[in-house]
Amino acid sequence: MSRPRIVIVGAGFAGYGTARTLARLAKESAEIVLVNPNDYFLYVPLLPEVATGVLEPRRISVPLAGTLPGVRLVLGEVDAVDLERRRVGWTDPEGNQGGMGYDRLVLAAGSVNKLLPIPGVAEHAHGFRGLPEALYLRDHITRQIELADTAEDPAERAARCTFVVVGAGYTGTEVAAHGRLFTDVLARRHPRLGKVGHRPQWLLLDVAPRVLPELGRHMADTASRVLRKRGVEVLLGTSVQEATHDGVRLTDGRFVPTRSLIWCVGVRPDPLVAELGLKTNKGRLVVDEYLNVPGQPEVFACGDAAAVPDLTRPGELTPMTAQHAIRQGRTAARNIAASYEHGTARPYKHRDLGFAVDLGGLKAAANPLKVPLSGPVAKTVTRGYHLLAMPGNRVRTSSDWLLDALLPRQTVQLGLVRAPAVPLEDTAPEIPAAPPRGGRPG
Numbered sequence: 001m002s003r004p005r006i007v008i009v010g011a012g013f014a015g016y017g018t019a020r021t022l023a024r025l026a027k028e029s030a031e032i033v034l035v036n037p038n039d040y041f042l043y044v045p046l047l048p049e050v051a052t053g054v055l056e057p058r059r060i061s062v063p064l065a066g067t068l069p070g071v072r073l074v075l076g077e078v079d080a081v082d083l084e085r086r087r088v089g090w091t092d093p094e095g096n097q098g099g100m101g102y103d104r105l106v107l108a109a110g111s112v113n114k115l116l117p118i119p120g121v122a123e124h125a126h127g128f129r130g131l132p133e134a135l136y137l138r139d140h141i142t143r144q145i146e147l148a149d150t151a152e153d154p155a156e157r158a159a160r161c162t163f164v165v166v167g168a169g170y171t172g173t174e175v176a177a178h179g180r181l182f183t184d185v186l187a188r189r190h191p192r193l194g195k196v197g198h199r200p201q202w203l204l205l206d207v208a209p210r211v212l213p214e215l216g217r218h219m220a221d222t223a224s225r226v227l228r229k230r231g232v233e234v235l236l237g238t239s240v241q242e243a244t245h246d247g248v249r250l251t252d253g254r255f256v257p258t259r260s261l262i263w264c265v266g267v268r269p270d271p272l273v274a275e276l277g278l279k280t281n282k283g284r285l286v287v288d289e290y291l292n293v294p295g296q297p298e299v300f301a302c303g304d305a306a307a308v309p310d311l312t313r314p315g316e317l318t319p320m321t322a323q324h325a326i327r328q329g330r331t332a333a334r335n336i337a338a339s340y341e342h343g344t345a346r347p348y349k350h351r352d353l354g355f356a357v358d359l360g361g362l363k364a365a366a367n368p369l370k371v372p373l374s375g376p377v378a379k380t381v382t383r384g385y386h387l388l389a390m391p392g393n394r395v396r397t398s399s400d401w402l403l404d405a406l407l408p409r410q411t412v413q414l415g416l417v418r419a420p421a422v423p424l425e426d427t428a429p430e431i432p433a434a435p436p437r438g439g440r441p442g
Helices: 013-025 044-051 131-150 154-160 170-188 191-195 217-230 322-339 375-389 394-406
Strands: 005-009 031-036 040-042 061-063 071-075 077-082 087-091 097-101 104-107 111-113 162-166 201-206 233-236 240-243 247-250 255-257 260-263 267-269 284-286 296-301 356-358 364-366
Touching: 005 013, 005 097, 013 031, 013 071, 013 322, 044 131, 044 170, 044 375, 104 322, 131 154, 131 170, 131 191, 131 260, 154 162, 154 255, 162 170, 162 255, 170 191, 170 201, 170 217, 170 260, 170 356, 217 233, 217 364, 296 322, 356 375, 364 375, 375 394
Parallel strands: 005 031, 005 104, 031 071, 104 296, 162 201, 162 260, 201 233
Antiparallel strands: 040 061, 077 087, 087 097, 111 267, 240 247, 247 255, 356 364
């Protein structure tokens, strides 16, 4: 008899956690297939350090084939799920179509950038969700400072030295904090900018009343204090009204000349979720406490794509965080194994253990087990947490941190990623697509 096939869609925190746990529990009794567009697991929390030259990109890219023994990797973007026939279809990196059947399916497709219906944002903003975006942003920031150094027009020089980050959540706050230090390093290597009085400027915008609105007051106050001390202009209750090639108009009426609009507003579930025809909650696929899709006993979902009930807060959903995603993946794996009579199914229940926000340099904010920390102590806790949470590359990551502390940061453009390769993801449900110029509406 052939072994049952378990197909996992996505290799983010949830999908990777599912695959790794299943490889330990069921690789001898089931065929485990992981479908993902890339051959690596990306440790997203350290992306800001890649974008600002602290870490090399391979440090946060953990190879799937090397760390998931017994798991078959299929490179492809899943674009079709036939629940009746129990089949998934995908498109590989070269445009070829593929597909296979499944006995159990785990939907862990994750999330994509969340856009708002603001004119010009899709065309002029830089997203920040993956490795290409981080590499592109590193090149882009470096290029803007170098072009500002050679510009003769003071207005152009000022625009190239201005960087606007939209979204003061976890990602946006770290990007602004690290970015400010990075451009200070770049500016010191172009002393002409200082002579003409153009120090790089960073703005952090959010409609919320404080930075890090989803975290505790201590975290917010610490981050806000560090940002303001570094000279980052924090504009709360403010967002972008319109984006153009020359700058952004803010909702307070102010126009900010800039060539750099960095979009960190938030995320939404992968569009695949909406195409399944299953019940959703806030765009996320409804599951029970066992991470099973109601009415589909062979289908499980976890991570950002799933609306998982939070048993520690009755009536609410677990937040879209890596801490929950990787634990949900492990729970889904155990419950799938239990469906084949290997162990007992258990409901997902986890209480947040705290958060850590790296603010660059020796600064950080953390609240492990609800103990508020800041400064170098929080920095040590933050880096220790990341090393423990990473499934690989710990020694190489630590080495990069050590070298960054001892040696000057390398600041060169690599030119590996062009702008057309890193557009903000398609957000048709939120922004109606405009017809091509000179064409007809579809």
